[in-house]
Amino acid sequence: MTTKPSKITLFGNRFSGHAYKIALFLALNKIPHNYEAINLSQPRGERPEFFRKHARYGEVPLLIVEDKAFVQSNAILLHLSQLFGIMSGGEEKARVNEWLMWEQSRLGSSLPNLRFEKKFKTNSDPAVQAWLKARLLDDLAVLNTHLTSGDGFVVGASPTIADCSLAGYLFWLSDVDLAISDWPHAQAWLNRIENLEGWKHPDKLMTQEKPV
């Protein structure tokens, strides 16, 4: 473990599951930090100058550790797990990385994009929604099947950053008119996450100025 950083600031938004992944990691591990809300309804060019300067892709989450900027939710999780020496999966690190990559391209893409189309976009195209929903149903089936034979969490018997990542948007599954109870192994796993000390629902965690 490296020396613990003295100052961490998370720039997030309460509608972003990608930001929630980081807030969840910090909450579960009781890591003191500041939280700054970014208004995503503001045009990119009008967002705070500090945020625009450091968020390479213009998105939340942005994490500042001391004076260094980190972006991309799953890359931030990787960095934090290495920095603090926790939740990396240890010898199963390669498996954790595989699930982080799968999340980026599948569940962490299909679900937030469908949610955006349904909840936030005007004139969303039904064909696009159908395409995203078909992918999401595939993704939920893959995750549910994997968790059938799991040891409790996505990789092994303890939570890793893969759990923080994959759970990112799932507490909002009702926003796309689906119920996690249709995927009972995934539901049981989400319940295990909810029972971890420090867990909070994204609607609760992301509205606080200082979540810890």
Added chain:
Amino acid sequence: MTTKPSKITLFGNRFSGHAYKIALFLALNKIPHNYEAINLSQPRGERPEFFRKHARYGEVPLLIVEDKAFVQSNAILLHLSQLFGIMSGGEEKARVNEWLMWEQSRLGSSLPNLRFEKKFKTNSDPAVQAWLKARLLDDLAVLNTHLTSGDGFVVGASPTIADCSLAGYLFWLSDVDLAISDWPHAQAWLNRIENLEGWKHPDKLMTQEKPV
């Protein structure tokens, strides 16, 4: 660097840019390996038993190192770069990870999905293609802008696994009726990759049984 593994086998397909990323890494670094082609037009349940057993998500690339299986192209790149101690980005590892994650959710999703809709799918929906194309144009603009101020490669002055990843599908950009010359900084960067010793176009690299 860990002891070099004596046996590496890549399971790929000549139409998969995700598999090409790994073939490219192995070719650029002159790493001896075997190559096994998987016929993706075969239904998943009929693919070779060994492949079905080890490819968790049923996809190429699958990499076998000694007797261990690794999946998800960018996770494989991460693993190989750590195993051989090369192309990791060194002190800029966090930046490399950010680009790997961005690739998974953006360019490495928009481009292969649009290519699949246009080149391989029957009855592809025009609205879905339009949605994917809009994302792809955003992604190409982001990459091109980033490369304006770069030192030659995506992270720093030497190629890293971020370059192998981001270039994965770009040599096939004409498959979606776009020309890389419209993004001149990205084009210059692709040219630099083409000039690296060992580089081959995916159409050449993936058709050989043993690319090295």
